[in-house]
Amino acid sequence: MRKILSFIRQAVIYFFIILFVYASVSKITDFENFQVQVAQSPLLSAFATIIAYATVIGELIIAILLCIKKTERIGLYLFLGMMTAFTVYIYLILNYSPFVPCSCGGILEKMGWTEHLWFNVITSIVAAAILLYRNTNKTSILLSIGTIIISSAIVVLLFITSEHIMKRENPFVRRFLPHHIDKAEYLDLKVNSYYIAGLTNDTIYLGNYTAPLLVTAIPSDMGTKVEHKIKLDEKKRSFRSLTVRVQGQEFFVSDGTIPVIYKGTTSKWTATKYMEEKVYFSVLQPLQNNVFIFRSQSAENGEHVLGILNVNDSTTFKLFDNALQKQIDGVFDTDGQLVTDAKTDQGVYTYYYRNEYLTYHPDYKEFKVGKTIDTTTIAKIEVTTLASGERKMGAPPQKVNSKTYTYNGLLYVKSELMGKNEAKNIWKQAIIIDVYDYNKNEYIYSFYAYDHKIDKIKEFAVNDNYFFGLVGNSLVRYIIDK
Structure with a gap:
């Protein structure tokens, strides 16, 4: 034995x-x-x-x-x-x-x-x-x-x-959710001049750079698209850069170079003048009732500055001079994307060239700094001043964070940098979206959104059930795996 x-x-x-x-x-x-x-x-x-x-x-x-x-x-x-x-x-x-x-x-x-x-x-x-x-x-x-x-x-x-x-204290290590978005469905838009103007639970709205007053509404089931022509209450004004933003049942048409804002509802698509010649802006996003968050340039030095616009009987605005932190020139180094979260009434500004974002909450009336997981703390750009005094990029910059979107307390960032221990071949097939809880300043997870006919997703939006993206001449809809 x-x-x-x-x-x-x-x-x-x-x-x-x-x-x-x-x-x-x-x-x-x-x-x-x-x-x-x-x-x-x-x-x-x-x-x-x-x-x-x-x-x-x-x-x-x-x-x-x-x-x-x-x-x-x-x-x-x-x-x-x-x-x-x-x-x-x-x-x-x-x-x-x-x-x-x-x-x-x-x-x-x-x-x-x-x-x-x-x-x-x-x-x-x-x-x-x-x-x-x-x-x-x-x-x-x-x-x-x-x-x-x-x-x-x-x-x-x-x-x-x-x-x-x-x-x-993330050392640039991503945590990928397997198959977080799945079952891609594509809708051919014929042209690539669209941008995402807004997203509700049942409809995504697309603006068009070549037809600024045309809005295309597409239901979440990717059914028949409906085109709406916005009618303004004035016709003689000359515009330079019209953009449309849809929030819930309302939409806003703005041109910050004039400056002017029009307001209307998605049931009529007729817009009336809402604000005029009060504050110039390069980026504008609706925040909550009659309140907007915007980016402008300082009258003193031409550097970027963030502000809050309140449109009521008497229109007022407040500039936050110290929100955007200058590293090189205060313009190119502070460039970024401004988005708002319709669920939480908050705004988030994400720098393009460094690992930071700024969060604004109307109750706190201040901007709080958050960090993305890459390690680029200083913008890697070169700025050249021409003889005319005009400043331009002296070399191709290293972009860190590209397109962003916010929904229900989460910040979605299309990253441009590869993290540690990542397969290089995936970057040739998909974009990488990093997700953060922007109030807790915490990285949560990442996921892939794959290319379509060699084109990468250039812009995206998220709601409770779907991830939408513009890729090439198409709109893609993924189902979010919960």
């Missing part, structure tokens, strides 16, 4: 050796992919590079220790510790993770997460049984229990620390 048990014990150890050799070699042969997959772990993202190397090297070392009789027992303790760590990790993934990531190589690719959890549990129990076989003394018991406790504690500590780093 003792010989049989000894034979079984040795056979199990051989199995452990084969298991770890197979697991490590499979990871090494496709290490770049393994490293990317570890980086997408919702628990260990911040330590992806260290953990990827430590796992492969650790598995090989343990396999070697198990092959040598003198170091076999040390190898068993280390095997028990690593299998316990894997077990706790999978338990946390299944119970405390916001999503379940893709597999991470080795035998895990052949099993589901629940099956692999049970496999790890059973393997750990067997490893502990071998360690205690004919060694049920106090030292062996304490070492086995200590190995299990320490391994478990390390994984839990890594999880807690990683969460803090990812949300508050």
